[in-house]
Amino acid sequence: MNSLIVPLIMCGGAGTRLWPASRNGRPKQFLQLFGEHSTFQETLKRVSDATLFDKPIVVTNAAYRFMVREQLAEIGLEADVLLEPARRDSGPAIAAGAAFARMRNAHAVVLALAADHIVQNALAFLAACRRALEAVQDDRIVTFGVWPERPSTEYGYIQPGDTIALNVSTVAKFVEKPDATHAQTYVTSGYLWNSGNFLFKADTLLSEYAAVDPDTVAAVTAAVAEAGRDLGFVTLNQESFERARALSIDYALMEKTSCAAVVQADCGWSDVGSWRSVWELSAKDAEGNVAKGQAVFEGARNCNVSSEKALVALEGVEDLVVVATEDAILVSRQQDPDALKRLVGKLCKTAPQVTEDHLTVHRPWGSYQSLDMGDRHQVKRIVVKPGGRLSLQKHHHRSEHWIVVRGTALVTINDAQRVVHENESIYVPIGAIHRMENPGKIRLELIEVQTGSYLGEDDIVRIQDDYKRS
Structure with a gap:
């Protein structure tokens, strides 16, 4: 046994x-x-x-x-x-x-x-x-x-x-x-x-x-x-x-x-059930402050800062939680452990996108990050892991322009394939059946510029997908 x-x-x-x-x-x-x-x-x-x-x-x-x-x-x-x-x-x-x-x-x-x-x-x-x-x-x-x-x-x-x-x-x-x-x-x-x-x-x-x-x-x-x-x-x-x-x-x-x-x-x-729990479990300075990312404290005590990019400076405050991501900032005292849950409930109605995903969205082949969006354009940074490839797909409402900044891309557009190296680019017309993959040993990084009348993620018609996503 x-x-x-x-x-x-x-x-x-x-x-x-x-x-x-x-x-x-x-x-x-x-x-x-x-x-x-x-x-x-x-x-x-x-x-x-x-x-x-x-x-x-x-x-x-x-x-x-x-x-x-x-x-x-x-x-x-x-x-x-x-x-x-x-x-x-x-x-x-x-x-x-x-x-x-x-x-x-x-x-x-x-x-x-x-x-x-x-x-x-x-x-x-x-x-x-x-x-x-x-x-x-x-x-x-x-x-x-x-x-x-x-x-x-x-x-x-x-x-x-x-x-x-x-x-x-x-x-x-x-x-x-x-x-x-x-x-x-x-x-x-x-x-x-x-x-x-x-x-x-x-x-x-x-x-x-x-x-x-x-x-x-x-x-x-x-x-x-x-x-x-x-x-x-x-x-x-x-x-x-x-x-x-x-x-x-x-x-x-x-x-x-x-x-x-x-x-x-x-x-x-x-159970790490609140930002206060994170503060309690983290290493602190002499004034009880915790910093993950860039933070400067002056006359601040028992504060918890987590920032992905921006510098956070706190002066003359106590018991604050400040969490700064690429697209949202939280400032809270965390006295009520259920308050943040109630706040997120409100956000689900008023700004649901900030409760669903970060600007950097992870996929089985790598990730993408939205850098800029306008009425008829969007710019993304795409990272594809070695051996990873996106689905064979097409779009009804947008074209795409890919610029490789690191690594090598193998691109399929309709019946043709082309290898795109660093500092090179390729254009994908509206309606073209296309796929991108990383045949190399290092990460593939590229900038994607989308243009068209509709740029939503649901304008993806997957024809074939290694990860069997519908």
Whole structure:
């Protein structure tokens, strides 16, 4: 019997509390918030010890699949990547991962982790996993409880019950996010923060889940059994998966099962749920200020600045968050952890483009950035990775002029092909069937000038695509 733990990484969320850095097109789990790796990559590295962990399973969606694959490759790891055809919250997602793990190994023990959390003490986290294994063998579903650093309204709480093993207890009660008064009472009474990470036997979780919601478990297990393969991804069956009830694992199962247990994990955990959390986890100057990018402080205290390009100067202020991207600036005190979520809700109605994607938009072949846009023109900077190529496509309303500034482009226009080198250009007329690819060993960088009566991204008719995008 394989006794290794199967990491199950939940990677389909689109967080709004770290806007404008985090957006639907590239959410916080893929961002480099604290160093050279994203939180998704750090989560994978934390469970990469082959003596304790099996090949991971990543649950995500089609929009993020190529980011997942690219970030796996950057750290030299492989995983089975499951694609949800619809968002159904963490309950069905974890159940799908458990069902897939059980297909790989009937006796699988699964560690379900959020892709956007931080653990500062990995050794302490691994020790907590080993302690939890004893309870898991007795068919417990173990959640990781964290000692509260302060009364917080941002987290759910767990009241530990009877002791099962060292730092492992039954769960007497789950409590959802409280108000400030109750949070203080819970901390005083020895409650733990609920981290939302779990260790369990796949079979135990599915049988307990089926006892309270048999239709959802039947839908999810059918979606896994009927899954297909596409470009190396596991595609869960859409018709079956959409029958699952959308609900978090806490509401769907953990608050109802008698098998819940909690392991106390003093490991420097954070769900990075706000810009204040980022400030707390970052290195600070003598006045408590944090700077990522260019920032100058004068008489400022406990401020957090993140700027992609512009210099940010703060004078005589305290407890401010300033986040400057290429197309949006946030200034906030972050006193209310839900305030930014409400703000982004307003932006979705008034300026939806700044909640969906950055000016730099990532694609499986590389990226593009809009540099200038007018009534009948748009200028983009396009980067194509070595070996990458765009879809074979045409446009009804625009022509394009490509100027290569770095690398070499192989360009197809109708039935002709041409190699375009640095400092050379080529014109693509309206309606021409065309494709660009990078046959070289270095990045291809070029400037694209579009002209025409309509310049939207939906004026792309894909004829053939390596990445099977519709």
